[in-house]
Amino acid sequence: MAGAVQAAPQINAPAPDFQAMDADGHPRALRDFAGKTVVLEWISSDCPYTAKHYDSGTMQKLQKAARKQGVVWLTLSSAAPGRADYFTPQAAKAWEAKVHGAPAAVLLDGDGRIGRAYGAKVTPHMFIIDGAGQLVYMGGIDDRPYADPSSLKGAKPYVALALADLKAGRPVAIPVTAPYGCSIRYGAAAGFQ
Amino acid sequence: MRLLTALFVALTMALPAAAQPVKHVQAELVAEAQGIAPGQTIHVALRQQIEKGWHTYWRNSGDSGEATRIAWTLPAGWQASGFTWPAPRRLPVGPLMNYGYEGEVLLPVAITAPAAAKPGQTVQLAAKAQFLVCAEICVPEDASLTLALPVAAGPAPADPKWAPAIAQTLAAAPKPAGLAAAFQPHGTTVALAVTGPAIKAADKAGAYFYPFDATVIDHAKPQAIEQGPDGLTLTLTSGYAFQGGKAPATMAGVLAVGGKAYEISAGPSAPPSGASGLGPPPFKGDVGASLGLATAAVFALIGGLILNLMPCVFPILAMKAASLAGHGGESMAAKRQGLAFGAGAIVTFLALAGVLIALKAAGSAIGWGFQLQSPPVVAVLALLMLAVALNLSGLFEVGTSLQGAGSGLASRSGLAGAFFTGALAVVVAAPCTAPFMGPALGWALTQTPAAALTVFLALGVGFAAPFVLVAYAPGLLSRLPRPGAWMETFRKALAFPMYGAAAWLTWVLAQQAGPEDLARLFGAAVLTAMSGWLFGMAQRRAAQGGKPFALDLSAGLLAALALAAVVWPQDAAAELTSEPYSPVRLAELRAEGRPVFVNYTAAWCVSCQVNDKVAISTSQVRSAFARHKVAYLKADWTKRDSTIAAELASHGRAGVPLYLVYGTGGGDGVILPSILTPDIVVKAVEAADKP
Numbered sequence: 001m002a003g004a005v006q007a008a009p010q011i012n013a014p015a016p017d018f019q020a021m022d023a024d025g026h027p028r029a030l031r032d033f034a035g036k037t038v039v040l041e042w043i044s045s046d047c048p049y050t051a052k053h054y055d056s057g058t059m060q061k062l063q064k065a066a067r068k069q070g071v072v073w074l075t076l077s078s079a080a081p082g083r084a085d086y087f088t089p090q091a092a093k094a095w096e097a098k099v100h101g102a103p104a105a106v107l108l109d110g111d112g113r114i115g116r117a118y119g120a121k122v123t124p125h126m127f128i129i130d131g132a133g134q135l136v137y138m139g140g141i142d143d144r145p146y147a148d149p150s151s152l153k154g155a156k157p158y159v160a161l162a163l164a165d166l167k168a169g170r171p172v173a174i175p176v177t178a179p180y181g182c183s184i185r186y187g188a189a190a191g192f193q
Numbered sequence: 194m195r196l197l198t199a200l201f202v203a204l205t206m207a208l209p210a211a212a213q214p215v216k217h218v219q220a221e222l223v224a225e226a227q228g229i230a231p232g233q234t235i236h237v238a239l240r241q242q243i244e245k246g247w248h249t250y251w252r253n254s255g256d257s258g259e260a261t262r263i264a265w266t267l268p269a270g271w272q273a274s275g276f277t278w279p280a281p282r283r284l285p286v287g288p289l290m291n292y293g294y295e296g297e298v299l300l301p302v303a304i305t306a307p308a309a310a311k312p313g314q315t316v317q318l319a320a321k322a323q324f325l326v327c328a329e330i331c332v333p334e335d336a337s338l339t340l341a342l343p344v345a346a347g348p349a350p351a352d353p354k355w356a357p358a359i360a361q362t363l364a365a366a367p368k369p370a371g372l373a374a375a376f377q378p379h380g381t382t383v384a385l386a387v388t389g390p391a392i393k394a395a396d397k398a399g400a401y402f403y404p405f406d407a408t409v410i411d412h413a414k415p416q417a418i419e420q421g422p423d424g425l426t427l428t429l430t431s432g433y434a435f436q437g438g439k440a441p442a443t444m445a446g447v448l449a450v451g452g453k454a455y456e457i458s459a460g461p462s463a464p465p466s467g468a469s470g471l472g473p474p475p476f477k478g479d480v481g482a483s484l485g486l487a488t489a490a491v492f493a494l495i496g497g498l499i500l501n502l503m504p505c506v507f508p509i510l511a512m513k514a515a516s517l518a519g520h521g522g523e524s525m526a527a528k529r530q531g532l533a534f535g536a537g538a539i540v541t542f543l544a545l546a547g548v549l550i551a552l553k554a555a556g557s558a559i560g561w562g563f564q565l566q567s568p569p570v571v572a573v574l575a576l577l578m579l580a581v582a583l584n585l586s587g588l589f590e591v592g593t594s595l596q597g598a599g600s601g602l603a604s605r606s607g608l609a610g611a612f613f614t615g616a617l618a619v620v621v622a623a624p625c626t627a628p629f630m631g632p633a634l635g636w637a638l639t640q641t642p643a644a645a646l647t648v649f650l651a652l653g654v655g656f657a658a659p660f661v662l663v664a665y666a667p668g669l670l671s672r673l674p675r676p677g678a679w680m681e682t683f684r685k686a687l688a689f690p691m692y693g694a695a696a697w698l699t700w701v702l703a704q705q706a707g708p709e710d711l712a713r714l715f716g717a718a719v720l721t722a723m724s725g726w727l728f729g730m731a732q733r734r735a736a737q738g739g740k741p742f743a744l745d746l747s748a749g750l751l752a753a754l755a756l757a758a759v760v761w762p763q764d765a766a767a768e769l770t771s772e773p774y775s776p777v778r779l780a781e782l783r784a785e786g787r788p789v790f791v792n793y794t795a796a797w798c799v800s801c802q803v804n805d806k807v808a809i810s811t812s813q814v815r816s817a818f819a820r821h822k823v824a825y826l827k828a829d830w831t832k833r834d835s836t837i838a839a840e841l842a843s844h845g846r847a848g849v850p851l852y853l854v855y856g857t858g859g860g861d862g863v864i865l866p867s868i869l870t871p872d873i874v875v876k877a878v879e880a881a882d883k884p
Contacts, residue, residue, distance in 0.1 A: 010436065010437070011436045011437050012437060014772075014773075014778075031775065031777070034775075034776075034777040035777070046330055047330075047331060048325070048331055048332065048333045083329075084329065084330060116288075121256045121257060121289050122256065122257040122289075132777070132778075132781050133775070133777055133778070138433070138436075139433065145254075145259060146259055146262075146323070147259060147325055147331075147333035148323055148333065148335075175436070175437070176408075176433045176434075176436045176437070177408075177433070178406075178407045178408045178433060180257070180259070180407075181257055182257055182258075182327070182330075182331045183256065183257040183258075183286040183287065183289045183291070183327075184257075184287075184289070185287065185329070186287045186288055187287075
């Protein structure tokens, strides 16, 4: 029935609230960050697209710049238990240490609930929620849907541009783009609405 | 020293192995000709042999992945086109959808030699191909490829191995075929209508649209197919490009239909005519697809026979048959009665089929059982079942009394009664046909109207046959048990399947509609029972010579009331639009300087619902909200919610309802009484808007 079906998130509408444990075992909910801009970043530890942005350091740079701006950056993994890139708290912490990631928290979404609520499809799939809880950006991190690291040069950094718009108090100029990357490996039973 | 040398050798030998991981795709360049003439264009293909279980991607990779790319390094003056992409395959990955290739694929490229190319030369065509290859995990691979191509004075002979393969790939590749295409967004879906001679006669089953752009549709969602006389309409789930009420300028891509693939480009305009109206194509592999008309008619006939045993139908027929049995001697009368019943049943079946075909033609997405998709119809049928059950239980009689059930057999009203019984039996049977006859009827409806009518006719004949047979075979008739006191018992026992049918329909309604509709149906059921009781009382008075006008009138009024209760249209826009409550949203709205009305409510709270109906969702309050730009927040406490519970407690409440109005001037919210009237709300809102 209607209640079980999650509609695809709509831009400029309230972002779906969520609750999850972070890698340190603390419960985190979207509403905890009310009033602040929140970035959601889906990752996979064995995805070449995630690797492109971390090996080159662009993702960490963006995370640090966002933090300086007062933005809450949440990195999420929705890979299901049993998948090669499933994140246990230890695995998540080890991976973040390895890549020197700088998110506010890594959220463990092994049951895929947050991923499904947001219609997250790939790694990296990016979402930005403004201080009022409205979804203001969804899509790719940039306009280069390639695994090749050389594609980073001259890319249009959609997420960075959206954060700059928010910082300047402007509406996000490009609010929806095509996400690209590796399929998020949801559990077998995961319906996707 | 020797050890060091050995170590060094071991390291240098090990290094290339580590730097050269196992490839999942073998890539090479193959040409359709053994050479090329100056100024000539030939096709060269990137051939990928993909490891089993792995795949590479089409130009739009779908929800994830990356299309194969190629960068050429060609001698001066040489040109290479982009890939001619063969139609892809759907590659579902969990809840996502990818488009790509498995096994072996050729991606042809047109290579043009400059007119100045010198015959006798051999040129090296070099290319770097990059592709993502995925199974459970994805690996980006690349290949630096070269192809030596001799320049010949004239067209060179074809390559015996690759010319046929490349030619076949090019022939099968999607091409424009002059198809007319248009798309129209409808809420979260978008209808893509395509027509043209190329697809007019194609088998539409399994038709699929692969968009070039990854943002126009939600790739993983099924694509519903509606056939038309000149083409088809696909109902797609709209993608990111439709966010925020926008729409892309075009939807271009590949339409795969009837084993072929065509390039189409649709604009946002009215659908071309003939793109819909013939319903969905039959399912592939379904029994129905291979059914001939004759076979379908036979199945329908058998289906009709079986329908006689359905709990919705059997009680009516059993009673009628028993009444026929009472007049075993009057075979002529029995025959006429039987025929009238048969005619009633068949005519009603055909009428229903006609309505269905007409609606189908009008483009409604309906199927058999469509009548059960409308809550008022379900509710009326449930009441009808209840009324029949009450009648069988003996609460009241219909027409002739039970004792005289067979007395009017030969009379004209008896014939009309039999015809009506036949018609009623079909109407009553309709709910039962849905689950049992669905596939066969679905098939019938995808055929021509004449074929569909034939199938419905067979169904009607099968349905009417047992009763007509009993009427025509005196032997059978005389073998039926004699009427007597047992009939009264039998009849009362038969009431229970009818109660069951009523209960089932009520359950159906509960699935379709909200608790409010259910409540209305229960209310109407009580009224129906009361009406039946009064009617029965009136009948008994009349039998004793009384004139129970008042009783009849009140029975009729109650019945009308019951009917009205379930069919009276609800004010669709009745409920005022609200936003879910959150402290953040409240703070925001107040910061905007708007008055805010917060309704703490719950589905199980009756007084909340009453307040909502009689006070909040009224035109008075609606216009007051609009006038004062009131933001309406709903804090739904139907399920346990600690935030809302805390808010309630902070206002000294342990439960709902609680109504708060926050003024534009700031300060605490004003608590409204727990029993609301429109006036209370309007006054509170007016007061709140005064700075």
